[in-house]
Amino acid sequence: xxxxxxxxxxxxxIASDEYRIAVRAPRIPPKAKAGQFVIIRPDEMGERIxxxxxxxxxxxxxxxxxxxxxxxxxxxxxxxEVGDCLEDVVGPLGRPTEVESVGKVVCVGGGVGxxxxxxxxxxxxxxxxxxxxxxxSRDREHLILTDRIEELDAGLEIATDDGSxxxxxxxxxxxxxxxxxxxxxxxxxxxxxxxxxxxxxxxxERGIPCMVSLNAIMLDGTGMCGTCRCEVAGETMFxxxxxxxxxxxxVDFDMxxxxxxxxSSEEEESRKLFAGNADSYRHPCGEGA
Numbered sequence: 001x002x003x004x005x006x007x008x009x010x011x012x013x014i015a016s017d018e019y020r021i022a023v024r025a026p027r028i029p030p031k032a033k034a035g036q037f038v039i040i041r042p043d044e045m046g047e048r049i050x051x052x053x054x055x056x057x058x059x060x061x062x063x064x065x066x067x068x069x070x071x072x073x074x075x076x077x078x079x080x081e082v083g084d085c086l087e088d089v090v091g092p093l094g095r096p097t098e099v100e101s102v103g104k105v106v107c108v109g110g111g112v113g114x115x116x117x118x119x120x121x122x123x124x125x126x127x128x129x130x131x132x133x134x135x136x137s138r139d140r141e142h143l144i145l146t147d148r149i150e151e152l153d154a155g156l157e158i159a160t161d162d163g164s165x166x167x168x169x170x171x172x173x174x175x176x177x178x179x180x181x182x183x184x185x186x187x188x189x190x191x192x193x194x195x196x197x198x199x200x201x202x203x204x205e206r207g208i209p210c211m212v213s214l215n216a217i218m219l220d221g222t223g224m225c226g227t228c229r230c231e232v233a234g235e236t237m238f239x240x241x242x243x244x245x246x247x248x249x250x251v252d253f254d255m256x257x258x259x260x261x262x263x264s265s266e267e268e269e270s271r272k273l274f275a276g277n278a279d280s281y282r283h284p285c286g287e288g289a
Contacts, residue, residue, distance in 0.1 A: 005285050006040075006086040009062055015142045017069045018112055019078060020054070025089045026061030028053075034123040035097030035116075035213065035245055038063065039221045041088040042076040043283045049073050050218045050240070052116035052190075053092065054145075063089070066115035066144065072270040076281055085285040093221045094244050097211075099123045103130065103185040106178050107154075108199050110136040110171055110191025114144050116213055117190040124188075125153050132157070132178055136171025136195065140164040172198045179206055186211070189248060193257055200248030212248035214239045214256060217263070231255050 010022035028038065037052045055064040067074050080086075097120050105124045109117035114135055125131050131154035137143040138161045149156055157174050158166030167174070172195070178184060179202065187210045189199040196212040203210035216228040216239040223241035230237055231252035237243065274281075 006089045007285055008080055008082050008084050008086070009060075010064075011080070011082050014066070014144045015068075018066060018142070018144060019069075020064060020066050020115075021077070021080075022062045022064050023086060023089060024061055025063050025091075028063050028089070028091050029056040029058045029061060032056040032063070032092040033096035034099065034119040036092040036094045037116075037244065038065065038089055038091030039093060039218065040065070040086050040090075042073060042080065043087050046076060046087065047073050048088070048219060048221070050093070050221065052213070052244075054115040054118060063091075066112055068112045071267050072274045075271065075274055075278060076283075079278060079281040080283060083285070084283050087283065090221060094240060095242070097123060097188070097245060099127050101128045104182060105129045105131050106175065106182070106184040106187045107131060107133045108136075108171055108175055108187060108189040108191070108195070109133070110195040111142065112144070113191030113195075113213070113215075114149075117188070118145055118148055120188055120190070121149065121154055122152055131155070132182060132184070134171050134174040134178065135159070135166075136174075136191070137165070138162070170198075171195065172202060175199060175202060179203075179208065184208060187248075188245075189213075193253060193260065196248060197251075197253040200251065200253070204249040210248040211245045212251060213244045214246060214251065215244075215260070216240075216256065217259060230259070 007024045012020045037050045039048050041048050051065040054066050069078050107121040133156045135158045159171045187203050189196045190213040219225045219227040221240045223238045228239040232246045233250035
């Protein structure tokens with residue numbers, strides 16, 4: 001039996017250090033839903049990392065994922081081109097977003113988390129909600145996927161740290177204004193942990209339900225290893241099987257931040273080791289794949 005070929009069919013640089021790739025994985029799109037993710041491995045000796053599904057298509061059997069180059073594995077992904085293959089793609093994993101008709105929904109995204117927010121916002125629009133999307137970025141160069149979000153039947157507001165797009169400031173300032181003037185029934189936040197924590201605090205103070213998507217360190221994706229454990233409402237949860245979305249008012253963000261930095265020294269050492277061979281790195285699709 002031939003091995004499945006997870007071939008890269010599209011690659012696009014969407015920011016200085018962020019890329020969108022489409023990968024052929026025909027078994028995943030028929031079961032995929034907003035909020036879910038895949039675990040990929042670039043080569044036989046590579047590590048497994050989780051990446052949220054940005055989009056998925058039954059028509060051509062591809063999935064789209066966005067990654068930011070921050071470590072060895074994403075540096076490897078940066079080196080791959082159309083026609084190369086990933087060693088493994090496993091999914092869809094995680095619990096999908098609970099999408100229902102609730103009325104007014106604010107979707108808050110920051111950084112590469114915008115890619116994960118896009119299918120969630122689309123799902124809430126398709127469910128008949130009045131949706132407002134608020135995006136935050138450090139500058140114009142790092143603001144991604146606005147073209148796709150503009151195609152949704154949703155309002156869009158943007159805040160950048162330098163004021164190069166939208167208003168100058170943080171996305172939480174847009175959220176505060178939306179809360180006061182628009183009075184949303186639910187808020188969804190995906191992005192950097194400090195941003196999600198700030199969104200959770202603002203909504204908790206005002207009694208607005210808030211869901212956040214946790215970007216915990218992950219290994220097997222089945223709940224067996226415990227690597228992605230987090231604390232929610234005083235209980236240990238695993239973001240791979242209990243999440244990745246949780247009630248933002250109940251998440252222990254301090255614990256999450258501590259765990260995200262647990263392997264920073266090892267990550268730095270790995271990056272240095274890979275840097276010497278980066279120019280020659282490729283993982284072409286094998287003849288027998």
